[in-house]
């Protein structure tokens with residue numbers, strides 16, 4: 715989109731229904747732009763890399779921003795992630811559970827956690843396959859102290875239009891299946907990026923994660 719950040723924000727906002735949250739993905743942007751974004755009304759920022767995020771957090775300490783980790787999480791970075799983010803969207807494998815439990819016990823509170831699922835084959839993306847998730851359901855639900863709030867997904871490159879919509883719908887169906895299994899606390903569906911967020915919203919997204927459409931001129 716052309717124009718400055720304020721214009722891009724206004725145009726984007728007009729396309730996101732009330733009730734769908736926006737995570738402004740700030741990985742492409744520097745501190746002054748983040749400050750401007752906050753003053754325009756964005757309050758949820760998503761970052762992929764913990765170290766980069768920490769520097770921005772430090773510089774923006776004076777603002778009550780809610781920080782979301784949306785990028786791949788290495789096991790040895792779990793303690794940092796738990797301390798520095800209110801939300802972690804990328805819990806993508808069983809081996810993250812023990813370090814999450816340890817870090818959360820040490821801090822005394824849990825970030826909001828989402829399970830990253832991958833229902834379409836994509837060797838480049840991590841995430842739980844449906845069967846994998848269902849097989850670990852009891853372990854996940856029994857893990858003390860973890861504040862699960864929903865599912866997150868990213869589509870393989872090249873999924874657009876109806877194909878994107880159908881793929882997002884599969885994630886929505888999985889959420890409903892998990893509700894039927896008694897896991898009703900998974901209320902959030904974090905899906906949709908600049909290229910595909912309208913389809914994600916149509917399929918039931920509660921949070922969209924938008925970077926380039928806002929921050930790339």
Ligand SMILES: *Cc1c(COP(=O)(O)O)cnc(C)c1O
Pocket residue numbers: 739741762784785868907908909923924925926927
């Ligand atoms: C970069 C990124 C986004 C934002 O993507 P855009 O296409 O720039 O909107 C959303 N989610 C994740 C996990 C990302 O890495």
